[in-house]
Amino acid sequence: MTKINWDESAELDKLAELSIKTGVALQPGQDLIITAPIEAAPLVRKLAQHAYKAGAGIVTPFYTDPEVVLARYKHADKTSFEKATDWLFDGMANAFDTNTARLAVVGDDPMLLAEQNPEDVGQANKAISKASSSVRERITRFDVNWNIIAWPGTQWAKRVFPDLSDEDAQIALADAIFEASRVTMLDPISAWDEHNNRLRRRTNWLNTQNFAALHFYGDGTDLMVGLAQDHEWMGGASVARNGVTCNPNIPTEEVFTTPHATNVNGHVKSTKPLSHQGTLIEDISVTFKDGVITDASASKGEEVFLKLLDTDEGARRLGEVALVPHGSPISQSGLLFYNTLFDENAACHIALGQCYSKCFKNGSELSQEEVVARGGNSSMIHVDWMIGSGAINIDGLDATGNTTPVFRNGEWDSEL
């Protein structure tokens, strides 16, 4: 048992308030679904308080328990791993169709399944991917306002701070989460308004430039990323299809858009380890030809990475390119969080797999066929990995090949 008294944590309360007001931006009368690890109950209770103060209809938490997950891997019959809770995903999809907002709290041990039979893990993930397609579709289409925040789970904390005691590790991770989420500031909500304005200036500039491609070079990387036709840069606060302006990720430092699925060429190396389903994949090196990865290696976890690339046709192509300055607070913390919500905000990154259809002009009105026709990728996976560092330069290229500096030595070339 931990001795931390979360009820008295001012920062935890500020995080809950920020999540409801700025993150999910819950509207009066709107219902809210919260998914969270059971250990995060102190945060979920604070979220419920702030949600009801903001006029929530009904707040419904769904808790997951890592011990119950492990019990399945230890004792369940093989046929169990072919199953998923279709009824739960269908119910959630139903709720989103009637304008229920969504809040996800992350905080589980990133290595929870590291010791389990990879075949069972793969089978279970496949079943979940299939069963949750209706939910995933609504979230990637951005039907309703949603938000993800983090809880400093004890096992997760021990991964980030292996040399500290359980309690000290949890306190250290809590501090890192609070710092990155800007709730250590006096007025987190206006700090986020300011942060959103800065991200908006960057997306506006990139959208005005309307680059045809980005050229990443330096530090062993030489990669030309063609951008999708009618792509739109997004970042920070954005408007869901139900008209609500929310901040899906807290924290977030990135501006991102959709690359062209058939127009990426060159080679790139990862600059930080990728934590994927309990495996640490290090020193990824890939070559792209006409959008497809033709050659891939990694110094660690190569087997898992190659398997990931074989998930489906779209898994070898890009679905996202994102710009994050090397000086971002998460990058400067020097920590590896083993969690995409944090690690993707430490460096420029690319994602293999599914694109965001909202990253197109009038994206919410495009059909799946129209997204594909513009160069948007589709896949069952979306996996981000870091390619940025203090040594990376980026040029923007227009349709005739003229270049404009975007990043120099890991930072924005001009202050936006």
Ligand code: ZN
């Ligand atoms: Zn991203």
Ligand code: ZN
């Ligand atoms: Zn991503």
